[in-house]
Amino acid sequence: MDQAMPAVEARHGRDPGRDLRRVGANPNHWYPLAWSRELKPGKPLAVRFAGDPIVLVRPKEGPVFALEDRCAHRQVPLSNGLVEGCAIRCGYHGWAYNDAGQCVDVPYLGKDKLPNGVRAYPCREVEGLVLVFPGDPALAASVPLPLLGSVADPRYKTRRFGREVGCHYSFMHENLMDMNHQFLHRKQMGNMVPRYRGGDQGEGFVEARYTFSRVGGKQPLGEAAIFGQRRPVGKPSSSAEKDLMTIRTEYPYQTLRIRTGEDAPVMDLWIAYVPVDAAQRRNRTFGLLSIKRPKIPGLLEAGWPLLVLFTERIFREDREIVEMEQAAHDAQGEDWNQEVFPVIRNLRNLLRERGGATVA
Template sequence: MAETEREAPSAPEPGSAGIAAADLRRVGIALDHWYPVAESRRVRQNGTLAAAFAGERIALYRGASGTVHALEDRCAHRQVPLSMGVVVGEALRCCYHAWDYRGTGRISRIPYLPKGVRPPRGVRAYPVREAYGLVFVFPGDPERAATTPLPRLPAALSPRHRTMVFSRRVRCHYSFMHENLLDMNHQFLHRGVLGRIEPKLLGYDTGEDFVEARYLFSHAGGKKDLGAGLLSAEGRGGAASPDRITIRTQYPYQHLHLVQEGTEVPAFSLFAAYVPVDAEQRVNHTFGLLSIEKPPVPGALRLAWPFIRRFTERVFAEDRMAVEAEQRAWDEQGEDWNQEVFPLILELRDVLRANGVPIRPDTGPCAAATSACGTRPTSL
């Protein structure tokens, strides 16, 4: 894979912001990846949960064995949501006429099926995995699911860290979320939570499917939220020093690592996935995992946990306010009028365009993955 390392430029190259390209907000997310669609704890034993990916409704259910299954959320009979159904062993029974579905999407029982009549083929089933407290589905070609890895998040599994899970709907195209996190020049937005922060871009790398930026964060004054203070070097018992932050968009995910000066182990790591909900992909479900290294004092992180969560919720609320305002402007103008001058974000946009797919009215996950939808129902 080609990789380019860039030093942080003082200004964009002339004309770079005016390069003609497809409107990124009309680019859909690629299907052949694993996407979280729910927190594991919300799919209870013998229970169901309604989820969605880019306009395709998905019914999650956990069978008697504890295994989670993911089916198209429409009964083949009358299109009633299967998420309204009842779990019977490893099957999901429609609440309307009691048709039973296996985890493969095949119909296993119709109570009143006439003799000699074959049942319909059923509904689409999605490959599904559980990891890091999340339920992932694979909305693309199911034959690629086995060879496509889940995101690798060692901190979320490490006993040296404690991890909190975030799950929020955000009314914007997923690309606004990537830009928000990667462009740390927006810290003025968080001045009431973080005080005055001076971010310095040290450099960045780019490749076919990634952009990675390195920043140095210095606190220039102002009052920090208590949770922010607890995450700082001083709050963790160290000396005041700048923080080194690495942010990587590794398509389609995003990762952030904060390493305090003089150390190598990240003080905290953030994983984020922005999963389109609607067919037009103007709403996303943001899933995040924040893994925080445990300090030397036993129990200190547990006591600080409510304050850290409040801090992260405040920062996220401010970011959501900004990106949703960006989406409203796009909706009003009908196209992207952004006058972007930051070369890092221009590189990011190229990566998101190159790896995405067009958004068209006839392309939900099922329409775009024809081979995966061979289980579309047929009439009796």
Template sequence: MHAVPVLDSNAIDPPASAPVRDLRRVPIHPDHWYPLAWSREVKRGKALGVHFAGDPIVLARTKSGKVFALEDRCAHRQVPLHAGVVDGESIRCGYHGWTYDCTGRCVDVPYLGRERLPNGVRAYPCREMHGLIFVFPGDAALAEERPLPALPSVADKAYKTRRFGREVKCHYSFMHENLMDMNHQFLHRRQMGQMRARSLGRRRGEDWVEVDYTFARMEGKQPVGEALVFGASKKEGDQNDKDVMTVRTGYPYQTLQIRSGDGTLVMDLWIVYVPLDAAQRTNRTFGLLSIRRPGIPFALDLAWPLLVWFTERIFKEDRWIVEREQEAHDKQGADWNHEVFPVINELRDLLRNCGGRTVIPIRQVSDTA
């Protein structure tokens, strides 16, 4: 994969004249690994019902601690398997006791014996890593060749990691745009003060796009929460020892990294937005925020509650605004956006090109409006 050279991200691209399909009706591509639950949500000997883009999936943790994923229905009466019982290394339907192993094969029907077993249910490739349970909801034959996301900071003791997530009532593309476009800092003026983002340039490959930013304070006192994330603020025009933020969508995941002037990675965010419903108008975010520990022992641990409070406030404001964007789209019946920031236009092209080939039916969209 070859990157496009760095371009001036402060320029304004001319509007495209050719019609393009509505990004908000492009489904996320299923041929990737998606987290569907936190490890702590699936207890040993228990099952959990989850969804991916409208498809019900059951996650079960066996007696040995292994997690597996099946379509969440019994082949008999179609009732949800997550309401059943995890029995050893299998799961039994709570209605008639039909039993399925981790491959989805029906291994026992109590009143038929083992000689006349019916067909089973679909099994999904499933992996557990860094406190997340990943499922491959697409073509299972591709699972081995599609890598799980690399999360080196989470395993590095030099960093302290926060795991967070919420349901957000919008198409996943609004979430990608919100994080990548740091020009929206005015939304966070109560938390961030008079911070100003300056785009340094953008780059693009076949399945990724990224942009670099620096930040400067225009006026006013720096909020404590902001100082924990960005460090001491710089004055406008200060070119020395800049912190550089790089936001990247590497489909379907997104990252935000802040590096100090000497290149040290001081903050590392990994996040993904998993559609829950068939219309893909509600997603569940799964985020891992890693902060590098300072030289003073336990300083970050003492400041952690304040950092959690600060990031929760930022996320709450972001969630509110993207849900308003979704409401406007559904009311208007189309995307009336007039976007002038080049990196967002490139991001939209990327999400269209990497997304699923089908189109979310208008009926499904209107049903959720």
């Protein structure tokens, strides 16, 4: 990988251009704001995109919808109110709004005098995710919904995971794409040495490919559950060495696939990082981790608890380190990142170019 590194002068400079950690997520995409299972019929759910309060509503009948989470009257959250048919009624003075955000009732006012309502957001429900389009609604129809990996493929079993992480979403993309951070997971994974096998970039995406060799430690059982087999401690020419990991940021989503030689990947991860607060210093992660079922029935189910434990531990280590990065950025007040890996420099440029407005 050494050969790919730029000359010394270029390496030591900090990135020019606007501070990546202040680049807002581009709102003109579909973002998951909740898991379907979190949104109960008749119980409004308060969520946020980049500080904007949004209420998700699942009526007793009909599709879910999303509105600004405030009553036009006194600004209290509609999520504190009641679902009535296909409308939501504020819990304070009883103003009601339909799924287009129109005010359809004020109990003490004639129907001809109803005031303005609130903003409605385009909303779709796919594969257990409630997706919202927080940007210009006129663009929603022309922006495709995300491809969610192998989640719909019956040959796979999918784990839905994620939680709020206290950092800008860009740290998440960089964390996953730079596999040299295997060092962070040395206690969970043993001493795995990544080898960069080249990358790719194009309209709206950056991709990196790696192989790995184990130079110490034992293969964790959780990892074995992913591959459906135990692996020996790696020699450079071992079969593990030929497993190819492909990580791709296809703005604003990220995927990670592992192929062991067959066509279909043995692991297919789709992940999105949704800014929560206005400063976009927190993100909520929605991950779909699809594992190809091995030939022996029941084996994957048997190994599943181990896989869950293993991925939780990895995810916790990642969360702790990216939160340290955010804390350092907060203290330093600007991005002191000194990146030496060209793939990550490309990724950073992509996130800057595709991102939205600068945040405070």
